[in-house]
Amino acid sequence: MMSSKGVVILGSTGSIGCQTLDVVSQNPDKLHVVGLACGTRVSDMQRQAQKFSVRHTAVGADDALDLIDLDGVDIVVNALVGAAGLRASYKTLMAGKTLALANKESLVVGGDLLMPMADKPGRLMPIDSEHGAIYQCLMGEEASHVRRLWVTASGGPFRGMTTDQLKNVTAKEALAHPTWNMGPKITIDSSTLMNKGLEVIEAHHLFDMPYERIEVVVQPQSAIHSMVEYTDGSVKAHLGTTDMRIPIQFALSYPERWDAPVAPLDFRELGSLEFAAPDTKTFRCLALAREAGKTGGTLPAVMNAANEVAVGAFLQGECSFLDIAACVEDAMEKHKVQRVESIEQLQEVDMDARRCALNYLSDCTAA
Numbered sequence: 513m514m515s516s517k518g519v520v521i522l523g524s525t526g527s528i529g530c531q532t533l534d535v536v537s538q539n540p541d542k543l544h545v546v547g548l549a550c551g552t553r554v555s556d557m558q559r560q561a562q563k564f565s566v567r568h569t570a571v572g573a574d575d576a577l578d579l580i581d582l583d584g585v586d587i588v589v590n591a592l593v594g595a596a597g598l599r600a601s602y603k604t605l606m607a608g609k610t611l612a613l614a615n616k617e618s619l620v621v622g623g624d625l626l627m628p629m630a631d632k633p634g635r636l637m638p639i640d641s642e643h644g645a646i647y648q649c650l651m652g653e654e655a656s657h658v659r660r661l662w663v664t665a666s667g668g669p670f671r672g673m674t675t676d677q678l679k680n681v682t683a684k685e686a687l688a689h690p691t692w693n694m695g696p697k698i699t700i701d702s703s704t705l706m707n708k709g710l711e712v713i714e715a716h717h718l719f720d721m722p723y724e725r726i727e728v729v730v731q732p733q734s735a736i737h738s739m740v741e742y743t744d745g746s747v748k749a750h751l752g753t754t755d756m757r758i759p760i761q762f763a764l765s766y767p768e769r770w771d772a773p774v775a776p777l778d779f780r781e782l783g784s785l786e787f788a789a790p791d792t793k794t795f796r797c798l799a800l801a802r803e804a805g806k807t808g809g810t811l812p813a814v815m816n817a818a819n820e821v822a823v824g825a826f827l828q829g830e831c832s833f834l835d836i837a838a839c840v841e842d843a844m845e846k847h848k849v850q851r852v853e854s855i856e857q858l859q860e861v862d863m864d865a866r867r868c869a870l871n872y873l874s875d876c877t878a879a
């Protein structure tokens with residue numbers, strides 16, 4: 513019989529963190545929690561620790577790093593938000609433990625450093641539903657037979673709107689995502705299509721795929737989680753109910769598949785599936801992220817940091833929706849791209865880009 517896997521959850525109080533705990537409670541003989549970390553909702557985390565009999569907790573991204581080294585930790589679920597999660601991803605892989613990665617920003621910023629360490633199947637399991645889907649479509653296939661990856665996008669709450677209409681949209685409107693219920697940062701990223709841009713870069717690193725062979729298609733029902741097209745013209749798609757516990761559980765159960773009490777997808781209820789090209793002229797963040805990814809080096813780290821600052825400002829009502837792309841573009845233009853060499857270098861680049869973005873936004877407010 514397989515022994516129970518020890519799990520550390522970084523970001524346990526967030527959307528992915530809480531759903532990971534749900535998966536643990538549905539699989540009490542297969543998973544147990546060794547450690548929990550959060551940012552600010554400490555009493556929520558303490559309640560979780562009590563419920564799951566967890567002795568080790570940490571507050572803040574730096575303290576969370578200590579949990580990775582604990583005895584009995586097999587899997588680290590990185591569900592932190594933003595580049596703050598990079599060190600945890602790095603340390604998990606360095607320690608030879610399985611990284612179940614929701615924190616896509618880790619790969620966007622530090623994919624060049626992380627991927628060489630994820631050298632064995634199952635060492636780095638994506639939690640993002642799109643990448644979990646592609647991972648499963650690729651199982652049992654030859655890499656040389658893959659023609660293209662199709663990453664699906666819901667299109668977000670502002671799909672179909674013009675630049676003029678987007679000028680005055682509010683954070684409250686952006687937070688009303690049509691299909692997924694997620695934390696605030698990723699929800700704003702979904703409304704700007706930056707989330708899809710981050711996912712294209714994530715797919716490039718995870719599946720070693722050139723950018724020219726990664727397509728984005730809007731699939732508003734979010735029933736198709738992504739697809740892989742093969743050289744013989746066959747396309748494999750991954751479908752399922754829009755429930756993040758499915759990809760979370762797969763990342764934790766791999767290489768096995770476990771039963772899950774999720775609502776099955778009823779195709780008779782689903783009706784039609786629509787597809788459309790993304791509007792990258794209006795939603796410029798997707799094009800900017802692609803450009804950052806293609807250029808490579810430290811540019812994705814700059815793009816990501818500027819985006820984090822701008823999204824934070826938008827959530828506080830301190831800049832407009834359209835300022836987000838403008839701020840990212842400004843930081844990218846001002847950056848002199850370097851080859852990625854170390855975590856420390858990436859952190860410096862990240863801090864410079866944050867300063868640049870703050871300056872840009874304060875000029876916007878002053879104007």
Ligand SMILES: NC(=O)c1ccc[n+]([C@@H]2O[C@H](COP(=O)([O-])OP(=O)(O)OC[C@H]3O[C@@H](n4cnc5c(N)ncnc54)[C@H](OP(=O)(O)O)[C@@H]3O)[C@@H](O)[C@H]2O)c1
Nearest residue numbers: 523525526527528550551552553572573592614615694695
């Ligand atoms: N939500 C989804 O459905 C979904 C799907 C795919 C991928 N993802 C990715 O998963 C990651 C997490 O997203 P989420 O939606 O779960 O976010 P969320 O609901 O905002 O939760 C973030 C979690 O991280 C903690 N945290 C944030 N900054 C931290 C720091 N500096 N130090 C320690 N803890 C910190 C938060 O703690 P406190 O709340 O206690 O401050 C919270 O527990 C993101 O990278 C996102 O892009 C999410």
